[in-house]
Amino acid sequence: MRKETKKLIDEFRNEYMCEGAAASRIIKPYVEFIGEEVMEQAASALLLGENLLLSGAKATGKNVLAENLAWMFRRPVYTVSFNANTDSSALIGTDTFKGGEVKLRPGVVSEAAVNGGFCILDEINMAKNDAVAVLHSVLDYRRLIDVPGYELIPVHPATRFIATMNYGYAGTRELNEALVSRFSVIRMPALSEERLAMLLKREAEGASEAEVKSCVGLFMDLNEKAINGEISPNAVDLRGLITALKLIENGMAARDAVTMCITNKCFDDYEHTLVDDIVMSRFA
Ligand SMILES: Nc1ncnc2c1ncn2[C@@H]1O[C@H](COP(=O)(O)OP(=O)(O)O)[C@@H](O)[C@H]1O
Ligand SMILES: [Mg+2]
Structure with missing residues (x-):
């Protein structure tokens, strides 16, 4: 400022x-x-x-x-x-x-x-x-x-x-x-990768570098799919991502945390599968 x-x-x-x-x-x-x-x-x-x-x-x-x-x-x-x-x-x-x-x-x-x-x-x-x-x-x-x-x-x-x-x-x-x-x-500008990483680290201070990186990657993947109209923008849920990372920080398996906080918010079967595939590729 x-x-x-x-x-x-x-x-x-x-x-x-x-x-x-x-x-x-x-x-x-x-x-x-x-x-x-x-x-x-x-x-x-x-x-x-x-x-x-x-x-x-x-x-x-x-x-x-x-x-x-x-x-x-x-x-x-x-x-x-x-x-x-x-x-x-x-x-x-x-x-x-x-x-x-x-x-x-x-x-x-x-x-x-x-x-x-x-x-x-x-x-x-x-x-x-x-x-x-x-x-x-x-x-x-x-x-x-x-x-x-x-x-x-x-x-x-x-x-x-x-x-x-x-x-x-x-x-x-x-x-x-x-x-x-x-x-x-x-x-409002969309978040860049660097800014998102900064934000996630601030929200979940105990999360590892690798965990933060996976979450950033997931967010970027989802965002791109939403821009291309393959999934709805509702699936790109930053609040959900932050909660997932906090759960991971507290010891929950990453797949489970992301499933609860992101994937399962897609009620449409087709979209759920698409999102789950993206999650799988990031959190094998
Ligand atoms: N530029 C930013 N600075 C800080 N937090 C952000 C920023 N962009 C998104 N967030 C995070 O995203 C989440 C949703 O923010 P919010 O202000 O409720 O979004 P909106 O009102 O645009 O839907 C919050 O948890 C916040 O930490
Ligand atoms: Mg709002």
Whole structure:
């Protein structure tokens, strides 16, 4: 990270100290994000007040990056996981009865807005367009939440929105232009062999060089098959690979670990056989 960027982040932290209950949401992430350039670009955009859209395949580290950014800026994290049923009330709030009165129960986006949080809009392209339309005024220069029947809620100056999207998976939609235009977009790069080896060593410190090498090779093989359309991208499961390596580290036979964490996630017989053949060639 450039010295100038670091300095600006320090200034941001000092200007917006987070206190009270929201501070409990300032969390050091479990995994450190690997990728200096992407980190630098993301931080620079956030410093300018931009919101980020991270687009990329599964397990390219979108959530890890979002969590690392929130920690770097020392902001509380609020996460919305989008699905086809997500509606605007879950985002901005709903009416509730409390002590005989109608009150607003704030949604996650409103909470983040009031508390200067970093709001992770996770897999935003799973949502229906009308659900996300309420976000337009929140995300653009107006920085206001409009809950019908209530006063406008201004968005705290430290609040940022980081959306993630997997492209082209079942259930995902195209994001509409009006929404996309409100973000700076980062295309998450695929992991290189060197980076993957680094990541695996960090996750399973006790694994041997040979075990790490086999796992990297397996990942690259699976990735290539997925790119060629021979197997589905779902079979390339980095999280599964990490778990497998941890099991190997703890003494499980490599074949068994990989079968549990990767191969058996392919429920289609044909795909299962293909993946099993690849696994066999790496873990004889
Ligand atoms: N660049 C990266 N830096 C650190 N971890 C990564 C990176 N890319 C992938 N991972 C690993 O992949 C797994 C999935 O990451 P996640 O952020 O949940 O992916 P996504 O949200 O893109 O599907 C995590 O266990 C993480 O350690
Ligand atoms: Mg994710």
